[in-house]
Amino acid sequence: MADLTCTIAGIRSPNPFWLASAPPTDKAYNVLRAFRAGWGGVVWKTLGEDPPVVNVSSRYGAHHDTERRLYGINNIELISDRPLEVNLREIAEVKKAFPDRAMVVSLMARIEEEAWAGLARRIEATGCDGLELNLGCPHGMCERGMGSAIGQVPEMVEQVTRWVKAATRLPVIVKLTPNITNILWSAEAAKRGGADAVSLINTVNSIVAVDLDAMAPTPVVDGKGSHGGYCGPAVKPIALNMVAEIARNPATAGLPISGIGGVTTWRDAAEFLALGASGVQVCTAAMTYGFKIVEDLAGGLSNWMDDKGYRSLDQLTGRAVRNVVNWNDLNMNFSAKAVIDPALCIDCGRCHVVCEDTSHQAIRIDPGEGRRLFTVIDAECVGCNLCSHVCPVPDCITMRPEDTGLPYVTWPQDPRNPLRTA
């Protein structure tokens, strides 16, 4: 059995699956249920200074796939709307009841040192394991000068991190917003400020849908809507890229990462770990299916690690980072051709029509025995992969590397490049 014990910025948890700072971690009732279900840790929903914020109704919009599965959610909810004192008391109680789980507390304040430092000190007194600075909330709080209003300015990220580090002995995780042009600017700023780790991504600014009867963005609040924060499976590709960028950037390499963004299955978690995360945070999947999914998250990851021979998370973390390169470092001489397995083909013709209409006219149809025969015209196939992605049958269309006998040549070296350097 692979060891799933996880350590990020010195914070230990029995498995790498934490619940992210969000409604599921807003009170003791939920967090106790989560810990009983087996979650390794939580990031308690963001605390702010009193008086508590006031939320609106409704708060969530949804992006469904064609079978009405939740593809993404956006929300216009603010930080915890419960009194600070109540949250602090519950945090202490829950940590006492589950001392082996990671109890990280998210916080947010005005851009004033005493506001951040005072909040941090009060939270530290609960006995929690770490702090997460919410510098990412893209709606509501940023209009009050907090959340992404801070996270989008590297100097402010650095400053706030420094203030909190000076005020507490607890590990500090800086949660980054994806609503920026370059994630490295804020990640590097967090590191300069002394961050022990970064977590990412926070939600993506979005209008997730428009109610065509109300003629307003969803969720509709008395006839009006607002942009909200997008999360769920749909944002995973954005999150993976940003995690990888930080992991392979020399200035931030080695900075522990808590991966967030659409983690729904153990496979998603493995991908975040492979790209440099030491653990992951989950929210939408729990909000879609409930806390019980942690059983398959942990079990599936452990079984897969056993199959692959990974004995601990640190053997897995970052394994794919060296294979993430810039376009200019790709091999121009590599070639793959699509191959269609006629035994698996069900004769839907989708590969043909997409290649014909939108790509390279590289899939021929011949009358076959009983059903049509689809064949790749190697001379026309550029190996773009589209056919294999639209094929409804797994493994029916595969990409076969061609032995070109040519060396690894990058674009800067390529003779076809008029500006080549070598």
Place this chain on the structure above:
Amino acid sequence: MTLTADSPASPYGDLIPPLTKVQAMAEANRCLYCYDAACVRACPTGIDIPAFIRSIATGNLRGAATTILAENIMGGTCGRVCPTETLCEQACVRNTAEERPVAIGRLQRHATDGLMATATAHPFTRAPATGRRVAVVGAGPAGLSCAHRLAMLGHAVTVFEARAKSGGLNEYGLAPYKMADGFAQREVAFILGIGGITVEHGRRLGADLSLEMLRREYDAVFLGIGLGGSNRLNIPGEDRPGVEDAVAFIERVRQADPAAPPAVGRRVVVIGGGNTAVDAAIQAKRLGAEEVTLVYRRGRAQMGATAWEQELAQTNGVVLKTFAMPTGIGPDGVTFEHTALSDGRLAGTGLTFLQPADMVLKAVGQTLRADALDGLTLAGGKIVVDGGFRTALPKVFAGGDCIASGEDLTVQSVQDGKLAALSIHSFLTA
């Protein structure tokens, strides 16, 4: 036992219930939107099936129905009664992957029912009036399909129908559990909603109508007269009381008040192997017959009824007996002789058995009534037409079951009527 329209055993309730919105959405999403889809090629009317299913999946129910009705104005009936298991659904590629096709027929019904329930106007508009008048004989699937398309093209149509109601087979010849809730008449009203079509009931060719008169008074004539006669068994006892043509029996059930359905025998024997035989057998069972036995002279594989229909008969309590042909009908029942196939030829074995019966339904095929068809060429019991549905008589066209265009199915008749209308239009505007 009292049968009511909503009783599970009633022959007047849907045998296969309509899809719910959620079921339709899930089923529509199983469609792969194939390129040059096999299901389309398998449909006699060539409906763009992937397109209409995609419209269902996106919530464009009116668009879905319009796609169907553009090729098949009786898409509602066909969604209910088409033997999809041998047409579109047999071709569905999901059979290969999952051994379960997309439920195309039920989706088609979902779309067309949705449009007919909500649309305030007919989905198609008429072309400017051409001033041409066309006579259509027979208000069945072929005649109504032809009339609708002609009306769409701007012609004035008069439909002559011998019976009291329009719909033909749909109204008189299909089991009520396939056409519940008066659907045949609702569909007729919908089709006529395009305007420009007058239906005259009680007008039969050979009685007060003649081809000669129609040719004189109209610019073109379309014959969609179907098959009005029934084949005989030509065995002793065929005319005894309690022996009836299955089509007449189905008609009696269809035209009865559902609260007072016709009485059936305690032990019913149905002779034949086609859809009508299965319809009559299931119907007799649902009307309270204790034992219903369907006897066919050849094997299951040779039956006209599809495997799905055979199974339906069995799950409704009908006993299927094969390789037996009737030799006589007496007071106690039907005497059958066992048969065998050898080199494709059927022969009796000399061994007989008595199948007890107090009601016998004959379903051994229908025939064209050839009277009043002077001047037309007939072959194999059907009216001969050319590729443009033209008969031997100038200005006279024909389609549906009275010609040999394909299987005798509603969907084929609709296609014949549609194509004949296009041919008539070319003739009138040449």
